Amino acid sequence: MLILSNCNYEEEIDFEVKEVENKKYLEGKLDDIKFIAVEQELPVNFIVVESTDSNIISLENAKESSLYVMEVVYETGIEQEEDQNVYDLVNTFGTKRSIGNVKNMEIHGKLKTTVTVIESKTQILPPINTEAATPIDSFVLEDMFGQDIVEHFEKLEMEDISLQEELKEFTQKDKVRYLLSDAIIKVLKFKYYTRDMLEDTPYEPLMSLFIDDIEQRRLSKLAKDKLLIMLYILLLQMEGGVIKTKIIPSFNMNHKALIHLFKVIGCIYNERKKEVKWIYKPKDISRIVL
Numbered sequence: 001m002l003i004l005s006n007c008n009y010e011e012e013i014d015f016e017v018k019e020v021e022n023k024k025y026l027e028g029k030l031d032d033i034k035f036i037a038v039e040q041e042l043p044v045n046f047i048v049v050e051s052t053d054s055n056i057i058s059l060e061n062a063k064e065s066s067l068y069v070m071e072v073v074y075e076t077g078i079e080q081e082e083d084q085n086v087y088d089l090v091n092t093f094g095t096k097r098s099i100g101n102v103k104n105m106e107i108h109g110k111l112k113t114t115v116t117v118i119e120s121k122t123q124i125l126p127p128i129n130t131e132a133a134t135p136i137d138s139f140v141l142e143d144m145f146g147q148d149i150v151e152h153f154e155k156l157e158m159e160d161i162s163l164q165e166e167l168k169e170f171t172q173k174d175k176v177r178y179l180l181s182d183a184i185i186k187v188l189k190f191k192y193y194t195r196d197m198l199e200d201t202p203y204e205p206l207m208s209l210f211i212d213d214i215e216q217r218r219l220s221k222l223a224k225d226k227l228l229i230m231l232y233i234l235l236l237q238m239e240g241g242v243i244k245t246k247i248i249p250s251f252n253m254n255h256k257a258l259i260h261l262f263k264v265i266g267c268i269y270n271e272r273k274k275e276v277k278w279i280y281k282p283k284d285i286s287r288i289v290l
Contacts, residue, residue, distance in 0.1 A: 026068050037068035124225050124264060126233070128282055135266050135278045136241045139233050141176065145209070152205045153179050161202055164189075169247040170238055177234045180206075184231040188224065188251050192217040228261055236265070241278035245269075248276075 015028030024039040048065040126144040129137060141150050153176045164185045172178050183203040190197060193214045198204045213223035228251070235243055250258050259269045259276070266280035 024066070024068075040067045040069050042067060124222070124229055125282055126226075126230060132281060135281045136237055138266065138281050139237075141180075144230060144233070145180065145206075149180075149205045149208070150176060153183075156202050166249040170235060174238050177238050181231055181234045181238070184227050184234075185249055188227060188231070188249075190219075193219050225261070229265065232262060233265060236267070236276075236278050242275055244273075244275045246274060 015026050018025045018027060026037040026039075028036075046065045046067055047062050049062045126139055129140050129143065132138045156175075156179055158172065158175060158179065161179065161182070164182050166185050167178065167182055170178070170181070183206050186203065187198075187206065187210070194217065195207070195211055195214060198207050210219060210223045210227065213220045231249070235248070245255075245258070248258065253261075262269065262276045264282070265278065266282045267276040267278045268280075269276050
């Protein structure tokens, strides 16, 4: 038996509980963070007690509970329309198993007590420059890629490289960002991945960003999303924070998933103009309280 005490009982977290095939999912929002969590089946009993002192635990109001583990977390830190739900998130970013589980029945509720602190394992954004004066300055190249990679790309000459077709609509004024974008596009277009795939190429140093995420000649979903986010940040910075969606490399992503990633960065989507615009600063949130 595990006893979990709550010392933040005055906080309230709105959420929905959705039951699918006898398994419950939590969908909620905390400080502009969308989250879903999945009920876990474990050979132990969980008891929750409320306490105002972390050193004293009273069992007077003990209640039986369940353990929920974060399965999909996207830390946006930006205000946006409430148009996302557990089905959207699971279908967009979830595993095949979770996509298969998402069906019908809904139960509504409100969690009036918090239980524990869960560290987010899916921080998709690069390090954020919290001192940035404008959204477009929120990400610094050296923080995103490391000083060594940036210096390597500064030494490259564009005329010596066969550039990717997807970049032809973008400005070439910023050589380093342009070549970093070209390198990421090249990586994302690979069907199979090996630890030496960029060996003896101008882009070899970039391997350090994802070499540990290669499994059975495939790149993990999270690693791909991180590379996509980096690419879209670079493109936005090159284009002054505004991009027509028709020229954005999507790598066969559907439109909704593409827009989700830009919202994570801090963009809004203008349906009439068919463009994304960077207007919000993302927040650096490294943990979630449940």
